[in-house]
Amino acid sequence: MPALSPPDERGYRATALAHPNIALIKYWGNRDPYWRWPANGSFSFNLAGLWTRTQVHFRPDLAHDVLWLHGERQGGDALRRVVRVLDATRARAGLTWRAEVVSENNFPMAAGIASSASAFAALAVAAAAAAGLQLPEPELSRLARLGSGSAARSVPGGFVEWRVGTDERDSFAYTFAPPEHWPLADCIAVVQTKPKAVGSSAGHDLADTSPLQAARIADTPRRLALIRQAVRTRDFELLAHVVELDTHLMHAVMQTSTPPLFYWTPESVRVMHQVRAWRQAGHPVAYTLDAGPNVHVLCPAEHAEAMAQQLRVMPGVQQVLLARVGGPARVVPTELAA
Numbered sequence: 627m628p629a630l631s632p633p634d635e636r637g638y639r640a641t642a643l644a645h646p647n648i649a650l651i652k653y654w655g656n657r658d659p660y661w662r663w664p665a666n667g668s669f670s671f672n673l674a675g676l677w678t679r680t681q682v683h684f685r686p687d688l689a690h691d692v693l694w695l696h697g698e699r700q701g702g703d704a705l706r707r708v709v710r711v712l713d714a715t716r717a718r719a720g721l722t723w724r725a726e727v728v729s730e731n732n733f734p735m736a737a738g739i740a741s742s743a744s745a746f747a748a749l750a751v752a753a754a755a756a757a758g759l760q761l762p763e764p765e766l767s768r769l770a771r772l773g774s775g776s777a778a779r780s781v782p783g784g785f786v787e788w789r790v791g792t793d794e795r796d797s798f799a800y801t802f803a804p805p806e807h808w809p810l811a812d813c814i815a816v817v818q819t820k821p822k823a824v825g826s827s828a829g830h831d832l833a834d835t836s837p838l839q840a841a842r843i844a845d846t847p848r849r850l851a852l853i854r855q856a857v858r859t860r861d862f863e864l865l866a867h868v869v870e871l872d873t874h875l876m877h878a879v880m881q882t883s884t885p886p887l888f889y890w891t892p893e894s895v896r897v898m899h900q901v902r903a904w905r906q907a908g909h910p911v912a913y914t915l916d917a918g919p920n921v922h923v924l925c926p927a928e929h930a931e932a933m934a935q936q937l938r939v940m941p942g943v944q945q946v947l948l949a950r951v952g953g954p955a956r957v958v959p960t961e962l963a964a
Contacts, residue, residue, distance in 0.1 A: 638723075639683035640755035644747035644955035645672040646739055647779045647786065648812050648914065648922050650853050650869050651846065652876040655833030661794035662775040665833065666846040668788045669802070669853050670779045673812055674952030678744035680729040681960060682712075682752040688724035696730050703827075707773045711749050714772055719757035733947060734819040739920060742826065746773030747780035747955040755957045766955070767798040775830070783954035785857050787850070805951040808860045811930035813923040814947040815937045817893035824887055826917045832883040842875045862926065866905065866912035869924065873914045880917070889918050893942030897921040900940065909933075 647670040655665035691709050693700040712725050727749065735741040750770035754761050761769065763782055770777035778798060779786045784805040791797035833839050849868055856865040880887040894915065901913040901923055911925045911933060925933050927950055934946045 638756045638758070639681060639960070640752045641679065641681040641958050641960045642748045642750075642752035642755065642955055643677050643679045643958045644744045644751065644777075644780050645674060645949075645952040646676050646678075646733070646741060646744040647672045647776065648924075649776065649779070649916060650865070650914065651849055651872050652916070653775055653788065654830065654876045654879060654917075655839055655843070656775070656830050657790075658794055659831060662771050662778075663794035663797050664775055664788065664790055665839075666843045667790045667850050668776075668779065669786070669850060669857075670776075670788075671785045671810065671812075672780060672783055672805070672952035672954070673949035674805070675949045676731075676733045676739070676744070676947060676952075678729060678731045678741065678748045679958070680727060680745065680748035680752050682749065682756045683726045683728075684721060684723040684756055685726060686723050688726060691724045692726045694726070694728045707746070708749060711746060711769060711773045712753055714769055715750075715753040715757050715759065718754075718761075719759055721757050725753070725756075734816065734920075735821065739814060739816075739916070739918070739947070742774035743776040743780040744955075746770045746777035749773060750777070750781065751955045751957060763954075764798040764800065767800075768795075770955075771798070774827075776826075781955045784951055787854070801954075802854065803857055805953055808857060808951070809927035810951055811925055811927040811933075812949045813925065813930055813934045813937055814949065815897045815921040815923055815940070815943045816945045816947060817891055817897070817921065817942050818919045819944065822889060822918050829880065829883075829887055829917055832885070832887065833879055835884040836879040836882040838875070838882050839879050842879055845875070862910045862912075865924070866910075869912050869914045877915065887917075889915065891919045891942075894919045894921055896942060897923070897937070897940060904936075 649670045651669040653668040657663045747770045767778045767781040782801040785803040788799040852868045
């Protein structure tokens with residue numbers, strides 16, 4: 627068993643903070659749903675300023691794992707997914723104690739802003755640290771993936787690619803370029819804050835029922851090559867083309883699945899049309915949507931404040947969250963408020 631960090635009077639604990647990410651090339655569908663081994667590679671960047679903070683406390687006095695989210699005790703699927711990450715951590719560390727997990731976000735949950743990505747990235751980093759494990763970043767990425775596939779991308783920092791790999795054991799995310807490589811911003815037009823009716827995990831299971839999924843997957847290597855080129859050369863025009871195409875492909879699969887998934891709302895479509903009008907007028911701006919109604923409006927960082935102001939006055943936009951390219955998931959002092 628690895629050497630554990632010094633315990634307090636009741637056990638071993640650690641706290642981690644992680645950022646959600648916005649996928650530029652989407653993950654949708656699994657080759658193996660148990661391991662969350664993805665059907666295709668994906669590409670994203672982390673969102674600085676938005677975070678999940680999670681404390682994991684392994685305690686000898688607990689009979690079962692306990693999950694608190696924003697002060698409310700959780701059960702059901704949320705707890706089961708957390709326990710899977712904790713079990714994998716305990717197995718590596720040779721630890722048998724149950725854990726109390728306390729987590730909070732500073733942005734809406736289950737609304738297409740990748741709250742599960744930051745949640746499970748923070749959980750994986752905190753659990754490993756509390757258990758005394760010194761895991762390399764690829765292993766932390768794989769550990770986070772057990773709870774949420776997109777969490778694999780929130781472990782590294784900056785612009786991140788999640789490689790498919792030859793099997794689940796070498797499918798992990800890595801930093802393609804650091805945050806300072808290209809100062810982009812994500813102006814998230816929040817048109818709905820309530821949780822979506824169908825979660826991403828259930829949606830992934832439906833992907834193969836769409837007749838369009840095979841074509842989307844077959845074309846993904848081409849789109850990944852284009853997004854790498856766009857980021858490498860800081861080509862916003864190319865990025866806008868590829869990102870919007872990829873969004874439409876994923877949502878076309880969702881809308882043609884059985885049963886179909888409709889995440890867009892009239893407000894979502896209004897924002898998309900407006901973004902296209904702004905770009906036609908010469909502004910460097912693009913949109914993308916994850917599995918939810920809220921619209922991620924991408925632009926160079928120097929245009930972010932002006933773009934956010936334009937979005938805030940649009941009908942149906944409840945608020946705008948502004949994020950720049952963020953760093954990796956990391957251990958933080960327990961008392962740190964982010």
